[in-house]
Amino acid sequence: MRTDLVVIGAGPAGLAAALAASARGVRVVLVDAAPEPGGQFYRQPAPALRARRPQALHHRWRAWTRLRDGLAASTVRVLTEHHVWCVERESGGLTVHALPGPEQERSVEVRATAVLLATGGYETVLPFPGWTLPGVVTAGGAQAMLKGGLVVPGGTAVVAGTGPLLLPVATALAAAGVPVAALVESTGPRRLLRHAGALAGKLPEGAGYAARLLRHRVPFLARHTVVRAHGASGAGSGGDRLTGVTVAALDEHGSVRPGTERRLPCDTLAVGHGILPHTDLAEGLGCRLGGHAVAVDAEQRTDVPGVWAAGESTGVGGAAHALAEGHIAGRSIAARLRGTAPDPGEWAPAGRVRARMRGAAAALDSAYAPPARWTDRVTDDTVICRCEEVTAGAVREAVSLGAGDTRTVKLLSRAGMGWCQGRMCGPAVAGLTGCASAPSGRLLARPVPLGVLADAHREHEEHRDREVHREHEKHREKEEHRAYEDRTEEGPS
Amino acid sequence: MSEPLTCDVVVVGAGMAGAACALYAARAGLEVTVVDRGHVAGGTTGAGEGNLLVSDKTPGPELDLALLSTRLWAREARELGAAVEYEAKGGLVVAETPEVLDKLRTFADAQRAAGVTADPVPAGRLHDLEPRLASGLAGAVYYPQDAQVMPALAAAHLLRASGARLLTGREVTRVLRAPDGSVRGVRTDRGDLHAPAVVNAAGTWGGELADRAGVFLPVLPRRGFVLVTEPLPPRIRHKVYAADYVADVASDSAALQTSPVVEATAAGPVLIGASRERVGFDRSLSLPAVRALAAGATRLFPFLSRVRALRTYAGFRPYLPDHLPAIGPDPRAPGLFHACGHEGAGIGLATGTGLLIAQALTGRTPDLDLTPFRPDRFPRPTKETER
Numbered sequence: 001m002r003t004d005l006v007v008i009g010a011g012p013a014g015l016a017a018a019l020a021a022s023a024r025g026v027r028v029v030l031v032d033a034a035p036e037p038g039g040q041f042y043r044q045p046a047p048a049l050r051a052r053r054p055q056a057l058h059h060r061w062r063a064w065t066r067l068r069d070g071l072a073a074s075t076v077r078v079l080t081e082h083h084v085w086c087v088e089r090e091s092g093g094l095t096v097h098a099l100p101g102p103e104q105e106r107s108v109e110v111r112a113t114a115v116l117l118a119t120g121g122y123e124t125v126l127p128f129p130g131w132t133l134p135g136v137v138t139a140g141g142a143q144a145m146l147k148g149g150l151v152v153p154g155g156t157a158v159v160a161g162t163g164p165l166l167l168p169v170a171t172a173l174a175a176a177g178v179p180v181a182a183l184v185e186s187t188g189p190r191r192l193l194r195h196a197g198a199l200a201g202k203l204p205e206g207a208g209y210a211a212r213l214l215r216h217r218v219p220f221l222a223r224h225t226v227v228r229a230h231g232a233s234g235a236g237s238g239g240d241r242l243t244g245v246t247v248a249a250l251d252e253h254g255s256v257r258p259g260t261e262r263r264l265p266c267d268t269l270a271v272g273h274g275i276l277p278h279t280d281l282a283e284g285l286g287c288r289l290g291g292h293a294v295a296v297d298a299e300q301r302t303d304v305p306g307v308w309a310a311g312e313s314t315g316v317g318g319a320a321h322a323l324a325e326g327h328i329a330g331r332s333i334a335a336r337l338r339g340t341a342p343d344p345g346e347w348a349p350a351g352r353v354r355a356r357m358r359g360a361a362a363a364l365d366s367a368y369a370p371p372a373r374w375t376d377r378v379t380d381d382t383v384i385c386r387c388e389e390v391t392a393g394a395v396r397e398a399v400s401l402g403a404g405d406t407r408t409v410k411l412l413s414r415a416g417m418g419w420c421q422g423r424m425c426g427p428a429v430a431g432l433t434g435c436a437s438a439p440s441g442r443l444l445a446r447p448v449p450l451g452v453l454a455d456a457h458r459e460h461e462e463h464r465d466r467e468v469h470r471e472h473e474k475h476r477e478k479e480e481h482r483a484y485e486d487r488t489e490e491g492p493s
Numbered sequence: 494m495s496e497p498l499t500c501d502v503v504v505v506g507a508g509m510a511g512a513a514c515a516l517y518a519a520r521a522g523l524e525v526t527v528v529d530r531g532h533v534a535g536g537t538t539g540a541g542e543g544n545l546l547v548s549d550k551t552p553g554p555e556l557d558l559a560l561l562s563t564r565l566w567a568r569e570a571r572e573l574g575a576a577v578e579y580e581a582k583g584g585l586v587v588a589e590t591p592e593v594l595d596k597l598r599t600f601a602d603a604q605r606a607a608g609v610t611a612d613p614v615p616a617g618r619l620h621d622l623e624p625r626l627a628s629g630l631a632g633a634v635y636y637p638q639d640a641q642v643m644p645a646l647a648a649a650h651l652l653r654a655s656g657a658r659l660l661t662g663r664e665v666t667r668v669l670r671a672p673d674g675s676v677r678g679v680r681t682d683r684g685d686l687h688a689p690a691v692v693n694a695a696g697t698w699g700g701e702l703a704d705r706a707g708v709f710l711p712v713l714p715r716r717g718f719v720l721v722t723e724p725l726p727p728r729i730r731h732k733v734y735a736a737d738y739v740a741d742v743a744s745d746s747a748a749l750q751t752s753p754v755v756e757a758t759a760a761g762p763v764l765i766g767a768s769r770e771r772v773g774f775d776r777s778l779s780l781p782a783v784r785a786l787a788a789g790a791t792r793l794f795p796f797l798s799r800v801r802a803l804r805t806y807a808g809f810r811p812y813l814p815d816h817l818p819a820i821g822p823d824p825r826a827p828g829l830f831h832a833c834g835h836e837g838a839g840i841g842l843a844t845g846t847g848l849l850i851a852q853a854l855t856g857r858t859p860d861l862d863l864t865p866f867r868p869d870r871f872p873r874p875t876k877e878t879e880r
Contacts, residue, residue, distance in 0.1 A: 086778065086780065088778075088780050105799075284777070284778045285777070286777040388760075401533060401649040401650070401652075401653060402507060402532060402533025402534075402649055402652060402653075402659055402661060403532055403533060403534075403649075404531070404532035404533075404535075404661050404662060405531075405532055405535065407535065407539065408531075408532040408533060408534055408535045408539065408645070411534055411539045411645035411646075412533070412534070412645055412646060412649055414760060417721075417760075417762075417804075418724070418803075419723065419803065421803065421804055442804060443777075443778040443804070443805050443806070443807075444778075444802060444803070444804055444805055447723060447801035447802060447803050448801060448802050449798065449799055449800065449801050449802075450720075450722065450765075450787040450790060450791055450797045450798055450799075450800055450801070450802055451787075451791060451797075451798030451799060452787075453720075453783060453784045453786075453787030453788070453802065454784065454787040454788040454790075454791040454792075454798065456780075456784050457781075457784035457785050457787065457788035458788060460781065460784070
């Protein structure tokens with residue numbers, strides 16, 4: 001398949017970009033791994049569930065319906081359930097490689113002149129004793145269950161960790177009828193207030209959530225942390241399952257205040273410590289990163305020609321930020337594909353939103369930092385890398401063997417070598433070892449069957465053979481022609 | 494600047510070669526300091542597969558070094574085997590056609606004369622050794638001396654066993670020379686280290702370090718991709734590769750040449766690699782290289798078609814123009830020793846290299862003749878030849 005622009009990711013940034021570009025005559029293919037567009041932010045209940053009021057789980061429902069209707073009316077071609085594993089730079093442009101369907105057993109290629117990376121972010125969870133028990137879910141996971149499946153995690157819940165995601169998750173759980181025993185936030189209220197100025201864009205939203213928490217009588221424990229999750233084997237279940245958590249207050253330095261520990265019984269713990277940008281595809285392309293995020297210019301262009309990035313992949317800033325960046329990227333792409341420079345005046349309102357939300361995001365980042373001494377509470381037997389079952393003790397041993405950055409820690413402990421390739425444990429390993437947390441240079445954005453790679457090799461070989469053959473033929477014809485001309489020249493004279 | 498430290502020998506490079514040099518030098522009674530600008534196994538060692546191979550070596554000095562190293566690895570494995578995931582699994586080199594099999598057998602005859610154990614395997618017995626192998630192969634040669642380690646763990650544990658002082662995150666900016674030209678230590682970005690001997694075990698950056706000592710050593714990078722699959726139950730028993738691998742190693746072509754070495758690891762994933770390209774220090778993904786690896790591996794083991802590749806990584810194998818390492822004292826700078834340029838065989842050849850360096854450091858007669866590995870065998874190019 002060949003097109004002008006491939007947008008990877010159908011969340012707010014990808015949708016806004018696809019619509020802005022397509023409205024300006026650009027042929028767009030929009031690719032997403034999920035069965036429906038919307039991303040994590042506008043995740044939709046499966047139609048089969050016939051949700052009567054899905055908007056109850058979302059704010060900014062109007063923005064979504066506008067995007068959804070715009071998409072339906074547009075010429076954008078949507079490829080859902082397509083898992084992009086690599087974007088390749090070739091002489092003729094860019095090729096997006098994706099594995100379709102739940103099977104993911106074959107690969108399709110979409111060739112394009114431009115690619116927008118709107119790959120979003122993923123959740124960070126920092127480990128603590130007991131965090132691998134069944135019943136412990138990520139905050140984002142709990143939200144996805146609510147939005148996508150309308151499934152309610154069982155029994156009483158505790159929401160814990162740090163970051164702006166905890167509030168909406170706690171209120172959504174409470175609104176869905178789940179008793180929420182506590183919202184445990186490690187950041188103190190004073191610290192949040194210090195950043196209130198920059199957070200202004202986000203605060204009305206936060207105030208709304210706070211009111212809802214109050215209405216549902218959810219206790220808010222600021223500057224507290226979950227010290228340990230407890231489990232017991234329930235009747236009929238195979239192994240241990242979550243029965244409760246121990247929470248404690250933190251002092252100014254991030255250490256537990258002695259004597260403040262208390263136990264809260266619960267069946268679900270939704271825990272999260274913020275969002276990190278997805279940068280695998282950008283790294284495979286060789287795009288420059290700034291910290292954890294893809295570096296972009298004022299037009300959302302990366303330093304690789306033909307590649308733009310927008311939304312959480314350029315820095316986590318929420319849906320409004322993503323919409324603004326996507327809109328700017330879409331307009332920039334439309335202009336650049338016509339061979340003209342875009343006029344930034346055209347997107348001035350979006351530019352202002354982007355600037356405001358970037359400021360708010362930076363403030364949120366520094367306000368919601370994990371407590372300084374969280375690693376003190378990680379016992380040596382706590383599993384850090386779940387894929388490879390590597391404990392904190394093994395990670396600490398790697399440092400004593402001479403590891404000094406996330407790569408050598410991985411090599412000497414196997415932490416981050418498994419299925420998720422360190423997406424889950426990367427920040428935890430960095431924290432435990434005192435190494436700088438860095439994107440880990442994953443060249444394959446997701447697992448690919450070897451047969452897919454091998455078939456492509458054979459196809460390319462055959463293609464090359466055909467090309468060589470064609471060149472030979474051309475050459476032979478030319479020679480024959482020349483021989484003929486020579487003969488005719490040599491003819492009777 | 495911190496106070497000068499004194500020891501008998503400074504080893505530059507905390508990879509596999511540096512670790513082995515440190516271990517054997519310490520056993521010879523020397524006080525050793527290992528210094529690296531990065532961390533343990535952070536360079537080419539961490540991007541290797543851990544091949545301890547004799548099967549791919551042509552009779553000659555490299556094979557002699559491989560045989561010595563193989564014996565030493567087996568000895569070290571008695572203590573450290575589990576920690577470094579040592580497996581004496583043997584190598585199986587297969588031929589896809591009768592013509593290639595003929596060549597392979599002739600090659601094996603010559604290796605046998607040089608001391609390699611190489612047992613011909615007829616087509617009918619291939620699947621007893623390797624049940625999942627493709628059908629229709631012409632035959633193979635089995636090399637019981639081929640073995641495997643996990644390279645990063647091997648470097649780390651040999652270093653620990655050496656008891657050497659380890660200084661990481663510290664870059665050597667200059668090798669210090671006395672007015673008479675002899676080496677008297679190294680200058681680092683965080684102070685000097687004084688020692689009468691310095692070992693260049695800087696791998697792909699060995700040429701740069703030689704330059705910082707004022708001598709010429711043309712170490713070049715050759716990029717190699719390795720593909721890693723999801724963890725599998727044990728299904729591949731040996732190191733298995735196709736016979737055209739042997740031809741590739743000594744080849745001088747700059748074009749992509751990929752030959753699949755397929756092996757299972759103790760941890761479960763199957764490793765496939767490595768590709769060989771001369772493209773300088775470029776780490777970005779090369780889909781053609783990775784596809785060729787997958788094609789080679791699935792041709793040998795069809796069941797791998799449905800197995801998923803989880804990741805791929807590139808490393809830079811250090812090589813010298815004649816594809817032999819530089820091992821031994823440098824007559825141009827008395828006190829400077831080289832232990833680098835092992836190309837794709839550095840893990841396997843490390844133990845022998847370490848022993849030879851320790852023998853040279855202590856003035857003993859080395860177990861092997863060092864002449865073919867002389868570090869001063871490459872003349873510094875003049876302006877004219879440089880073009």
